[in-house]
Amino acid sequence: MLSNDTVAVIGAGNIGHSLIGGMIGGNLIETEDVIATRRTGSALDALAEEFPGLRTTTDNVEAVQDASIILLTIKPQSRAEVITNIRDHVDRDVLVISVLAGITSERLQLGFGQDQPVIRAMPNTPALVDAGATALSPGTYATDAHLEKARAIFEAVGNAVVVPEDHMDAVTGLSGSGPAYVYMFIEALTDAGVKQGMSREDASTLARQTVYGAAKLAIDTDKHPAILRDEVTTPGGTAIAAVSSLEEHGLRTMLINAVGTATQRSEELNDE
Numbered sequence: 166m167l168s169n170d171t172v173a174v175i176g177a178g179n180i181g182h183s184l185i186g187g188m189i190g191g192n193l194i195e196t197e198d199v200i201a202t203r204r205t206g207s208a209l210d211a212l213a214e215e216f217p218g219l220r221t222t223t224d225n226v227e228a229v230q231d232a233s234i235i236l237l238t239i240k241p242q243s244r245a246e247v248i249t250n251i252r253d254h255v256d257r258d259v260l261v262i263s264v265l266a267g268i269t270s271e272r273l274q275l276g277f278g279q280d281q282p283v284i285r286a287m288p289n290t291p292a293l294v295d296a297g298a299t300a301l302s303p304g305t306y307a308t309d310a311h312l313e314k315a316r317a318i319f320e321a322v323g324n325a326v327v328v329p330e331d332h333m334d335a336v337t338g339l340s341g342s343g344p345a346y347v348y349m350f351i352e353a354l355t356d357a358g359v360k361q362g363m364s365r366e367d368a369s370t371l372a373r374q375t376v377y378g379a380a381k382l383a384i385d386t387d388k389h390p391a392i393l394r395d396e397v398t399t400p401g402g403t404a405i406a407a408v409s410s411l412e413e414h415g416l417r418t419m420l421i422n423a424v425g426t427a428t429q430r431s432e433e434l435n436d437e
Contacts, residue, residue: 267434
């Protein structure tokens with residue numbers, strides 16, 4: 166899929182690292198055709214040790230000069246500095262794939278000052294263990310071929326779906342920020358077990374496995390969550406009593422509001 170490409174990963178932190186591993190491990194590209202940048206040389210040394218043959222540099226301009234695909238895996242707050250630094254060295258036909266939360270493809274195209282093919286991506290941190298959930302949205306100048314390359318990159322570290330760009334802020338609130346909500350849920354389940362007298366180690370093991378198992382069952386069976394919930398909640402039993410308590414205390418509303426709040430924050434980032 167990327168056999169004729171050179172990929173520059175600008176800001177190879179956690180997400181960039183996972184994408185490098187996915188591309189190389191999935192045989193999408195040869196290791197020497199990937200160039201990774203970070204601010205610190207020691208971080209790049211660790212990457213080079215993990216992926217022998219990987220090209221590394223602290224100079225973003227050097228990285229993009231020969232690239233046909235640029236993965237912007239930097240923080241949204243760094244975009245102006247980075248794009249201003251590299252834009253005069255990026256050809257018009259180079260595909261830019263951005264994971265910058267809240268930053269529209271139009272804003273990115275304006276940043277590069279030309280009709281740049283841009284694809285927005287919103288992955289999440291489970292990509293680190295090849296279990297990511299990513300939404301992709303092509304900009305005005307991105308072709309189907311560009312989109313297929315982006316899809317291949319992110320499907321190497323999990324699942325990827327294509328959505329309209331006006332849904333990307335909602336994606337950021339749902340799956341992009343979603344792992345934080347799930348970690349809080351695991352932590353709360355663990356504390357609940359400890360409150361009932363369990364050891365923290367046992368409670369944590371059971372809480373994590375319960376969340377993992379429930380998600381896997383939902384994926385593998387493709388059943389509606391309400392059906393799976395009903396299969397657990399026997400009449401007059403413990404689960405239905407707990408579900409009633411969760412509904413009474415507004416768990417569903419809290420999660421809906423949390424996604425809404427994160428979506429709003431994503432919208433604000435494009436204006437900063």
